[in-house]
Amino acid sequence: MEIFQLNRGSGIMKKIFLLVAFALTVSVAGAWTKSIDEAVVIVANEHLTPTAKSVVKKYLGKSFDDDVQYLYTIEREKAKQSSKKARQAAGEIHLVHLDNNCQPKDVKGKDALKATEAALVVIRNRKAHSKAEVTEALRTVITLMCDMHDLSKARIDGIPHSMHNFTYQTPAGEYGEKKNQLSKKLKWSATWGQFDGGFTHFTPNYWAMDLRAYIGNKYEDYAKGSLREWVVDNGKLSAHYYGIFKPKSVVSYWDRKWALPVSYDMVAKASCRLAALLNETIK
Numbered sequence: 001m002e003i004f005q006l007n008r009g010s011g012i013m014k015k016i017f018l019l020v021a022f023a024l025t026v027s028v029a030g031a032w033t034k035s036i037d038e039a040v041v042i043v044a045n046e047h048l049t050p051t052a053k054s055v056v057k058k059y060l061g062k063s064f065d066d067d068v069q070y071l072y073t074i075e076r077e078k079a080k081q082s083s084k085k086a087r088q089a090a091g092e093i094h095l096v097h098l099d100n101n102c103q104p105k106d107v108k109g110k111d112a113l114k115a116t117e118a119a120l121v122v123i124r125n126r127k128a129h130s131k132a133e134v135t136e137a138l139r140t141v142i143t144l145m146c147d148m149h150d151l152s153k154a155r156i157d158g159i160p161h162s163m164h165n166f167t168y169q170t171p172a173g174e175y176g177e178k179k180n181q182l183s184k185k186l187k188w189s190a191t192w193g194q195f196d197g198g199f200t201h202f203t204p205n206y207w208a209m210d211l212r213a214y215i216g217n218k219y220e221d222y223a224k225g226s227l228r229e230w231v232v233d234n235g236k237l238s239a240h241y242y243g244i245f246k247p248k249s250v251v252s253y254w255d256r257k258w259a260l261p262v263s264y265d266m267v268a269k270a271s272c273r274l275a276a277l278l279n280e281t282i283k
Contacts, residue, residue, distance in 0.1 A: 037146050038204035040271045043211045047219060047275035052282040055126070059135045094147045100158035102235035104228060112144040112153065113231050119144075120227075123281050142274060148231060149270040151263070152192040154238035162238070165189045166247040170256070188245055191256065192263055215268050222269045223276035230273055234266070 048056065096112050097105045104113050119137035126134045147153050156162045167185035215222065225233070241262075244255055 035202065035204045036207060036267060037143075039207035039211055040146055040267060040274065041142060042204060042208040043215070043268075043271040044274040044278075046212075047223075047272065047279075049279045049282075052275075052278045055282045056138060056278065059126075059131060059138055094144070095153050095155050096148055096231055096235065098154060098156045098231075098235045100156065102154075102156060102232050102239055104231055105157070112147045113227070116141055116144045116148070116227065120277070120281050123278075141277065145274045145277065146270055149234060149266040149273075150192055151234065151238040151241060151266065152189040154235050156235060156239055156242065159239060159242045161247050162242050168245055168247065168249045168251050171250055171252060186251075186256075191245065191259060192241075192266075211268055211271055214264065215272065218268075219272050222272035227273075227277060230269075237262070237266075 045053070092107075093110050093115050094112055097107045099105050107114070110118070119140040122129050122133055122137035123141070126137075129137075152165070154162060166188050168188065169185055241259065245251055
């Protein structure tokens with residue numbers, strides 16, 4: 001069994017072409033879904049070196065189900081017994097803080113980049129750490145690589161509305177509203193958070209098939225660069241879309257529709273870069 005391969009029931013696998021997904025409106029149901037996170041991991045597994053695959057299997061076992069969105073699960077449990085301030089502080093680990101040139105900032109505490117870099121040190125020096133510590137480090141890297149490719153998680157100096165989630169609206173009539181009546185408010189984080197085009201019932205393996213087809217022979221291109229370079233590139237793309245999506249702004253159907261392939265591209269990059277990062281770290 002592959003390291004990251006999930007235990008799924010047998011059945012006919014439908015190929016869902018990306019063109020179909022791109023033709024649909026951006027879903028606004030929520031953040032990156034667990035299925036998408038799992039698909040990222042399934043595809044990343046296929047690009048691991050034998051050494052990296054062996055080490056990950058040693059620390060994570062055969063199934064990756066319990067590790068997907070690891071930090072979110074931990075934080076939800078802690079939140080039950082913590083203050084609002086503590087929950088907000090804990091949530092910072094899922095964000096990326098950048099200056100006005102989209103360069104990483106040395107923020108107080110940990111953001112996604114700092115936490116990932118710290119976890120990579122543990123993985124690289126795994127013989128000096130307990131199995132539990134290395135397992136936690138691997139889970140952290142995998143969770144946060146997904147976070148860092150969610151464009152809504154960038155907090156950029158000089159862009160005040162990047163510092164929090166916000167809502168925007170769509171033109172009159174787009175969702176069947178009366179003439180001159182704006183649509184219901186849509187959440188910024190949801191725009192980037194869900195790439196399934198409404199196919200919420202599809203399994204991770206369906207999405208992994210799509211990702212393979214989409215990536216094709218682009219793995220080397222997507223995996224090129226370093227962790228910090230990826231963060232800067234993602235930040236610049238975030239800044240571009242923060243210029244289109246603003247609080248209380250009216251964003252057209254087409255602006256939102258063409259954000260979907262960009263979002264899906266980030267999922268594909270997360271898969272390739274997760275594999276590249278682990279391959280570089282585990283030698």
